[in-house]
Amino acid sequence: MKHFVWTIGCQMNQADSRRLASALESAGSTPAEHIDDADLIILNTCVVRQSAEDKVYGRLSSLKPLKDRHPELIVGLMGCLVGVGDATPLRERFPWVDVLMPPSDPTPLLQHLSARGLVDERDLEPGRRVASGTGCAQGDRPSFSHSGACPVSDYVPIVLGCSHACSYCIIPYRRGAERSRPVDDIVRETRALVNQGVQEITLLGQIVDRYGYDLKEQPEYVAGNTPLVSLLRRVHEIDGLTRIRFLTSHPAWMNDELIDAVAELPKVCEHIEVPVQAGNDDVLARMRRGYTVEDYRRLVARLRARIPGVSIATDIIVGFPGETEAQFQDTYDLLAELQLDKAHIARYSPRPQTLASRRFPDDVPRKEKERRRKALDELQSGILGEINGCLLGQSVEILVEGKKKERWWGRTRTDKLVFFEDDRKWIGKLARVNITWAGPWSLIGAVEPAGEADFQRHHRPTSEIQT
Ligand code: SAH
Numbered sequence: 001m002k003h004f005v006w007t008i009g010c011q012m013n014q015a016d017s018r019r020l021a022s023a024l025e026s027a028g029s030t031p032a033e034h035i036d037d038a039d040l041i042i043l044n045t046c047v048v049r050q051s052a053e054d055k056v057y058g059r060l061s062s063l064k065p066l067k068d069r070h071p072e073l074i075v076g077l078m079g080c081l082v083g084v085g086d087a088t089p090l091r092e093r094f095p096w097v098d099v100l101m102p103p104s105d106p107t108p109l110l111q112h113l114s115a116r117g118l119v120d121e122r123d124l125e126p127g128r129r130v131a132s133g134t135g136c137a138q139g140d141r142p143s144f145s146h147s148g149a150c151p152v153s154d155y156v157p158i159v160l161g162c163s164h165a166c167s168y169c170i171i172p173y174r175r176g177a178e179r180s181r182p183v184d185d186i187v188r189e190t191r192a193l194v195n196q197g198v199q200e201i202t203l204l205g206q207i208v209d210r211y212g213y214d215l216k217e218q219p220e221y222v223a224g225n226t227p228l229v230s231l232l233r234r235v236h237e238i239d240g241l242t243r244i245r246f247l248t249s250h251p252a253w254m255n256d257e258l259i260d261a262v263a264e265l266p267k268v269c270e271h272i273e274v275p276v277q278a279g280n281d282d283v284l285a286r287m288r289r290g291y292t293v294e295d296y297r298r299l300v301a302r303l304r305a306r307i308p309g310v311s312i313a314t315d316i317i318v319g320f321p322g323e324t325e326a327q328f329q330d331t332y333d334l335l336a337e338l339q340l341d342k343a344h345i346a347r348y349s350p351r352p353q354t355l356a357s358r359r360f361p362d363d364v365p366r367k368e369k370e371r372r373r374k375a376l377d378e379l380q381s382g383i384l385g386e387i388n389g390c391l392l393g394q395s396v397e398i399l400v401e402g403k404k405k406e407r408w409w410g411r412t413r414t415d416k417l418v419f420f421e422d423d424r425k426w427i428g429k430l431a432r433v434n435i436t437w438a439g440p441w442s443l444i445g446a447v448e449p450a451g452e453a454d455f456q457r458h459h460r461p462t463s464e465i466q467t
Contacts, residue, residue, distance in 0.1 A: 001029040004038035009046025015155035017044045020106045027119035040074040045081035049349035083174035150197040152401045159205030167288045170351035200243035209253035229261045247273035263307045269413040275315035279334030280327040311414030313342035319369030320348045321360030343380045384440035391435045400426040417442040
């Protein structure tokens, strides 16, 4: 059997897809090079905005003729289009889709394949599962393995679902209530990934800084005031792990203990993703974000004061219902003032079930939303040009993740994308690079002579990597 997994959406979806592929491979399937060669096609879906949902429908309608021609082809839908609720309407709309899977849960597919005799029943026994569906839904997922090329950087979900209910956001309705995974599971899984060659892990959660608060009543609850800090300390102890990141943070939960842990723990990168969403208090209140612009401003100041060289990324929604020109200008001014390292800017899209879609008419015209998006994009790209320009002539440390055309690429601890050319093999290694060109979205550099030392120090023959 050959499988093809198509993924759109957030890092959590990418993590879910990697786990699904791992489960399939352990059950004897191999990845197909091209979608046309696959016996099994999985679409891992996103519905955070209408545009993402439309992409899924487009992909589904292009698959229908293939399925008509090859009825034995198995088509599965996974992720937020399916959601954790009743999937009957979706089943009725797409009766030719064979399997529907909620986010982070490959069990229905594995059961379907087993029922058709395509995978060994024993692969579904708890002891032999590498990716677990039902367990996963309860926040418990055994470690999984990568076959073939192991990524240098990988994701580890630590909080599934979300219970915050920002008024615009569909995620709580599709991914279910917030559930933190037990510390020991996360540590075990991370260790297994590192033993396979992963150097950097990013701990994932919709509100990652809320990690562990729901475990309080359970024996797994880690002693300490901020559970994410206890977790970071445990993960930090793992030998062979080079870098740790976590995202996405919510401003209300980023306390000083957490900020100080980022500053103190050498493997934890000085890179914080903390969305502001809007620069006006009325808009923030209608979004139900739970903080003010001044709170966010103070947070940025605290991060900068306590974490030297910190890089801060944010998300912004433009054209939220009722957002006036003056309120948009507040957001523009805030972004200009804060000089952040990245801003993901999205046009508001009304989503079913959300409070905003039920209460507030979507009254900012499409063209105006686009104008606002473009204005922020241009502002931010100017800011990034300046911030990145300061790196010219500087020496930065890159963890090399891959090669594109003739250039190696990797990221700095602050999440800046850097390319360089060199004849040696750099994948999975740290390189010291001197920046020779800087643009808003990426940088180019040259390996420094000192890079040699790093090359020696970090070079590990494959035989040393335990599996
Ligand atoms: N909990 C995650 C949310 C992931 S969704 C977080 O805090 O980042 C990623 C981003 O998509 C959000 O931060 C928000 O900026 C944007 N988004 C979410 N719902 C949206 C909607 N209805 N319309 C437009 N953008 C939206």
